[in-house]
Amino acid sequence: MNISIVEDEPKLANLLKDYLQNDGFNTSIYHDGSEALDSLMKNPGDLILLDLMLPGTDGMSICRELRKHSNVPIIMLTAKAQEIDRLLGLEIGADDYICKPFSPREVVARVKAVLRRTGTTPQNGTDASTPETASDSSFVFDEGTASVRINEQVCPLTAVELRLLGAMHERPGQIFNRAQLMRRMYDDNRIVSDRTIDSHVKKLRQKLETVDEATSYIHSVYGIGYKFEILENE
Secondary structure, three states, X not given: OEEEEEOOOHHHHHHHHHHHHHOOOEEEEEOOHHHHHHHHHHOOOOEEEEEOOOOOOOHHHHHHXXXXXOOOOEEEEEOOOOHHHHHHHHHOOOOEEEXXXXXXHHHHHHHHHHHHHOOOOOOOOOOOOOOOOOXXXXXXXXXXXXXXXXXXXXXXXXXXXXXXXXXXXXXXXXXXXXXXXXXXXXXXXXXXXXXXXXXXXXXXXXXXXXXXXXXXXXXXXXXXXXXXXXXXXX
């Protein structure tokens, strides 16, 4: 599988290349936006790591053009942390969004998560050198019995917590805003505050950590919401 790295900082691009290749991926590096767009329009590869601030053509423009012709997964890399920038990146077709500074190991884990979510799985499997070493088989969400088991141990959850977890578990890696979660948690169309949602998420995390403190399941995405992703804690 080939990962295209579009990043104008050579040291960062090479660092990502080393981590990805160490995990079995092939990589292509582009430092100029215009050059990257020309090449990616012909051969986008299996996933694109796309910086926003690039010489030539910027990352947003590249994403817009690619989305006219391709559904290749795109993960945006940027130092622009404002909420509007993140939302805009997702609205124009990015599959995920990582703010700098970041851990290269996190990027590898995100790459695998997006490939799984979009229906493509790395052929070499999951390597223990990255955070994503927790096996999905160790986490079982059983809708029929309305229960959650982690490493064969039952995690007791309330009905609201089960609906909250179930909404995110259906689409691992997808970011849900609070309004989306609210609609799934309460079927009577009641209106609750964002702080109520945050409180439920906090309690859910605590219960999951009580059963498995070595793994994180619910992750905050600053300014947007939450997502479900199985990552082993470092």
